[in-house]
Amino acid sequence: MKCIILSMAIIFGTCTFAQEKKSDTAKTKNIEGVVITKQVFKKQSDRFVYDVAASPVAKGNTTFDLLKQTPLLSSTDDKTLKITGKNNALIYINGRKTNMDAESLVQFLKNTPAENIQKIEVITVPGSEYQVESSDGIINIVLKKKMSDGLNGNMRFSNTQSKYNASQASFSANYRKGKLGISANLNGGENIQAQRYVLRNGTSDTSNESVGDIDDPNKNLGGYLNIDYQLNDNSNLALSWNTWANKSYNSTVSLFNTITSGNKTNYSWSKNKEDARSYNNSLNLNYELKTDSLGSKLNVNAAYLNYKRFQFTDNRTYASNVNGDIKKMTTQVFQDLPQVINNFSGMVDYIQKFKNDLTISVGGNYNKTKTDNDSKNITYFFDPVKDPDSKPNHFIYDENIYGFYVTAEKKFSDKFSGKIGTRYEITNSLGTSDNAPTDDLKRIERNYNNLLPYLSFNYAINDKNNISYSFSSRMRRPSFWEINPVKNILTDYNYTQNNPFVKASSTYNQELTYMYKSSYFLILSHSYFKDAITQVPLQGYPVAPDGSVGANPVLRYIRTNFGDKQEMSAMVGIQKSFFKQYWTTNFNIGVQHNINNGSLDTDPTTGDRFKNKEGEFIVYTNKTNSTSILIQTNNTIRLDKKKTWFLGVNYFFINKQQIELGSLKSLMSLDLSIKKTWNDWTFAVNLNDILRTNIVKIEDYQENGNYNYIHQNQYPRNIMVSLTYNFGNQKVKKVRDIEGASDSIKSRTR
Template sequence: MKTTILIAAIFFSGLTFAQEKKQDTLKTKSIEGVTLTKQVFKKQSDRFVYDVAASPGAKGNTTFDLLKQTPLLSTTDDKTLKIVGKNNALIYINGRKTNMDAESLTQFLKNTPAENIQKIEVITVPGSEYQVESSDGIINIILKKKMSDGTSGNMRMSNTQNKYNANSASFSVNYRKDKLGINANLSGGENINPQTYILRNGTDKMQNESVGDIDDPNKNLGGYLNIDYQLTEKSNLALSWNSWANKSYNSTIDLYNTLIQPDKDGVMTTKHTWTKNKEDSRNYNNSVNLNYEIKLDSLGSKFNANAAYLNYKRFQFSNNNTLVYDNQNEITTGKTITQNIPQIINNFSGMVDYIQKFKNDFTFSVGGNFNKTKTDNDTQNYNYLFVNEQGEHIPNVQPDPDFNHFIYDENIYGAYLTLEKKFSDKFSGKVGARYEITNSLGTADSPTHEIESQRHQRIERNYNNLLPYLSFNYAINDKNNVSYSFSSRMRRPSFWELNPVRNYITDFNYTQNNPFVKASSTYNQELTYMYKNSYFLILNHSYMKDQITQVPLQGYVKSVDGKIGDQNVLRYIRTNFGDKQEMSAMLGIQKSLFKQYLTLNFNAGVQHNINNGTLAQDPTTGDTFVDKEGNPLIYRNNIKSTSLVITSNNTIRLDKKKTWFLGVNYFYVDKQQIELGMLKNLMSLDLSIKKNWNDWTFAVNLNDVLRTNVVEIEDYQANGNYNYIKNDMYRRSVNVSITYNFGNQKVKKVRDIESASDAIKNRTR
């Protein structure tokens, strides 16, 4: 398979150069044979720019589909977008970061038509002016700016079939009259996210396997309202309100568990249990932002001020049941764990930016931000024992309660300074630095905890960070360009990661969040070479210190008082897990051929990962893990891996009138070592057909045609522990959509503003 792909890559590269040579010879022909085209993909200073308006076939796509076809961008799970195959990217719209949790953002992008997008900026190494949560790269979507007064909008409906059927719809409208602009959107959908799991873990002396399904029904409804008013010729006032709601009731986990282990006499015994979990949850995300902007001169100098408020609420109730079978395969006893896990986040934010431009192509920027956040997590757990499948409780036995009220307060003060200079038509550079002060306090009140020292905990953490940035861009000539960037960033833990709660998969298999997680640091270097704005080579090195991730610890639990449990347990613990390096080299082509009948977007490269982490103790409880004889078990990941990464997104125009388009998209990611073990290779072939007819667009998409996009992770430890995960999310699907554009398509878009609370919103994901 790899050989075939490489041969195809070489063929397309050769075909491209041949086509270029052929087009050069056509320059001597008559003017009727010349096709003038804009540069679709180019490098500008600190970012790559993809001109969507100049790209054929963009009409009728969703924003998410368009992002998947953008050079340097890819997705393997159809949810999160990656830049150059690594790390998840943050989504901005006209310099303003989107304000939704990950699931809501995905649904929003999939429901939003792409007709109004002018270009997409890919910022692989963000500068100092971006708040530090932007360490993973930024995708900035620039909307078209149209000048005429009037009203316009679009409507879109779609239906998707995988294991289940799903539907969605959206309605957008834009209005402008003189100094007033209004932009509104309403979108929603209903779907069931299906998953099939195979979970295996154990040692050389015991085996545990869980097989079954997870179904997560979702209903989404959300939208935004942006109002922009021009106070004077130089100043504007804007008010933005965003809202998104999700309801997921009757989400189920249905797993059949088989445990094989020796009894006290050393005889191997088999125990069967059945996990039947049910969860009801809903979340609400509301934010409002007030922005004032004034232009200071004709060169582009300006002053910006923002004030914002964010309120995020999540309510989650789960009922986790474990049924125990006897030798006749009949239920004998069981256990129920009920959990009530609410989370409320309130954030007040402010941000100012001052940008001064000079006639000698010098730009001076300075700014600051303040964020005050409080999260309230009042978790309640109850453990019940029952005697039959109907869940009848054992008489006179009270439930075992477990309460934890975790409150987290955080204040962030930040300031940045950047200097940018264009020395000549060929050479430009930018330097900057951001300084941030973080003061945080977490208090955990657990009155039912069996250990006195952990009933009332106070976690105070204050730290300062100086984060430098450097970049330069050199245009050797009109065909060759080289650039370099260095950035020092940090990643604070998401608020849900800090909430010390367990989410149960089975009775002895669960995830554990961690209030002791601290911010991690990232250092990025990138060297880029581009030829004719169509061919590029990107060399990247990233070093992550104290990376935040999820680590599996398993064995018999040894508590801080020296007691050892009688059951093998597997905990997926959120924690800081050592250091990691990623090195990559990516070759790419973005080119239109045969008078734009074929648009080729091809990337191929290698990525080398160096992992260096160990974990011996659950940082939330102090528990350690031992084998049957009491020997300590330590999880280690110091494995290196080198993998091949390929993405190919191709659009074929089928007629002269530009009304029929065929899409052929493919990605392949070779096996690579991640924190949980060795992730086996992933690939997907997606096909689409689209018809544009007047103001209507009809499209059919076939995703993961070969059903090869299934996650498998396998890990073997030197101490005998092993862990295996196979997760099928039914990504093979058929999607049918209809889009209609109406009104005056020359309406000027409302000015989009970066909210003061955008960095905080990202951490609710």
């Protein structure tokens, strides 16, 4: 039921504090272990550098847990990572973007031990050479250097108990002999994603309440194979294959609905079932040539990506009474919602280094993507009688993106350095539908160009004080499922609606950073979003373009460009060890101010407007500002002299803030862990959200009398037990990690 509940899950895509994608977005690849002895946190040019090579946080942890405890990084939904409480994070390995889609990335990070990490670099405002969207930041994981040939690897097993039990396992192996390196991973698991909902909406004289559960069983299996061969002293050739499969059969929605209009109240049950499976395979070929002794090099990539998702839903509505008794079925809707994505990509980068500390980078990329969505929707009423308006919709979307960039980076002195660059992108797209509800939806063509400048400088005042500034402009294209014009039904009168008219939005980011003694920092940032893409609730009696009025009020969560917004924040923090490294802490506290400015009165996919019972047209508006406080601290306490027992105490808090859907109430989580290491084994127990306070609540009250309330409990309180074993020669050279040419496209799949 991932698509059906998108209207609520969007909270984690639109909130401007640390937490999901899209999404729609964060990615990573193969990571192994960590042995940590010291901690250093400092600012270098365009990035923060966290040296974890000696931290007890890493050993026995998953890579995801390690990233959550890195300064400036956080997660409130245990699925996605945020930087400084707002920016989405993309994951890089050794300077190369990872080669996985967002869904497989989350499972991979949680199933992979973090044992070979030397340092983690956090790039809050990426330069022009990076293919990122919107306000995305980058997390670059730098692996330890291996010195000898041989074989090593690790195995990890874990079991998690929340509302349901879940299990995960992974196996990784790394082999090098002379010029040949092979790296492989296999990981998988099964779980049931459980959610409890209370949904209320209505007007001054009508109300609609739905209360119940959603259970989404999942079985995952994935892995990768990397082959790297050194052709000679200056060139390498590498082939990478990533694969991921997910099976989610018998996902269920069970909601009890109470609809009141005037003095009349109706009761019903929504009983929905979904069977879905998805497959993601990608192949990337990379060639790297070093052109001189200064580090200049040419990098060429060619890639193919294939993504398939098959989704079938059976949505049933039953009459009921105040006691919740299930009676006659009144409506049945069958939906067949497949999606196939094929992408061919190419990328060329050249970096020229000069002896006067000047570096010039130029490059370009090309992405050709075709998505095929052959959707079917059949509705039956009562006897049953087929709805004559039930029609299939075959939507095909073709997109071509051309990107070019140039950057110049100069170190003027030991104290001052700067970087300037620009990126030029050309986007041509065409969406066609053979059975669209309106003529406007049958053919949607868009062609646009964007010039995206970048500027940064870094000034070391002395050996204790450092100041830096960055500015960048980016765009955010809609994901492929967002523009597929289908609706996902939750109840008869409550559903989400995708929108092929969504256009790319623009983002302008700037950041000022001050750092003291490589331990204390202050970050001031500002982001402006133009034509922000989000989900907007429209409700009331729908009025079609021909003037016909619906018999019942509805609530539609519409994906659209909803005005502009601004985010301003100030954050202070510390990363330091005390008492001879018995206690290591990183602590952040910040203030964030959000300015929302959007309104919508028409469903862009149908042209419907909405009236209240008095016949007045309704406009949804969000022109509210909010100021919120974010607090986060991660602590590791060594319990013995031999460094074998460790206690972890992690906490985050954010008070209420205004987002696109309304006012998000305060969120908080307290997590505890205990860890024991001996030889090559690590045993750990984690207690997450022990106070059960990380539950989403949103309220929205409009001046016209409309209201909307969401209560979403994803059962974040759980206990996880894990066992990790490292084997083989730990000095094995790490296989070179390669950025796939199709990586920028993968973040836009489901």
